[in-house]
Amino acid sequence: MSFIPKHRAAVLGLLALSLAGCGGAAAATHVGGTKPPPPATAGAHMPTRQTPAAVKPSHPAMAPAPAGNPIPQGNGGDHDVDNNGGPSDGDGSL
């Protein structure tokens, strides 16, 4: 009589242990699931990458106007009137 309950208790104990193991494994998987943070960290960079991508439509338009003056003034470059103090023409500064 006393053996059966003990056996059941042992079985139950093993079951509990294996379940706990599964749970642990599940937890480990979850921790592994927390690992995505590295990708998620990479994902954290994504918004930074996406921002310029999202902004791109406006920036390409600004790109051709480089910092500094690409066409020398004082009758330089393409000798346009706008390099000599005249009104600016419609070139794209290329």
Next chain:
Amino acid sequence: MTAPTRRRRVLIAAAALAAAGGGAAVLAASVRPGPSPVVAVQGFPRFLAQAAPASWPALGLPGRSAVLYYPPALHPVPGDADAVSVASRGPAGTYLLYLNATPRQGAESLRHWAAFRPQLLREDDASSVHLDAAAAGLAFRGGTGSCVIDDYVSRIGAHHYREIACLVQGQTAASVVVGAAPASRWAQARPVLERAVAAYRVR
């Protein structure tokens, strides 16, 4: 409220939000590049594309992608090989009226023109630039255009000019048409410059 109705309303609300978000993005994109917020600029004159007076000569861009019509008082002046420029000049050689047409060369776009043009002036020819007015979606002869009216001070000679500058997209090509005059003479120059821009024809 039945479930389908509620769902429909949610979808409509989501679509409205998405549309509002898209609009905000467009607005931000327009405003971001320049110190002069495009949305705050008002007062672009009423624009009506129309044929030039019969007496006006014309100069075509290479490939006849666009034609610049100009008053007979103006005369061709040197410029870029692929562009056409005409002007009238004062006794001291100062530019009184100036018109130019140039094929699109860079990353100019109709959407960003109001930011692009002042930025280009700032980086290229001008020590200071002020955007006075802007408009988009203007119907040109043969195409659609975005225009700005701005004034700037040239780096050489510190001349203060005002201009109307438009990027015009035709069926096959885009080009820029510029009409400029000394800011002090803008009141007299404006009607004829606007008339020339209104007569600009693209293909």
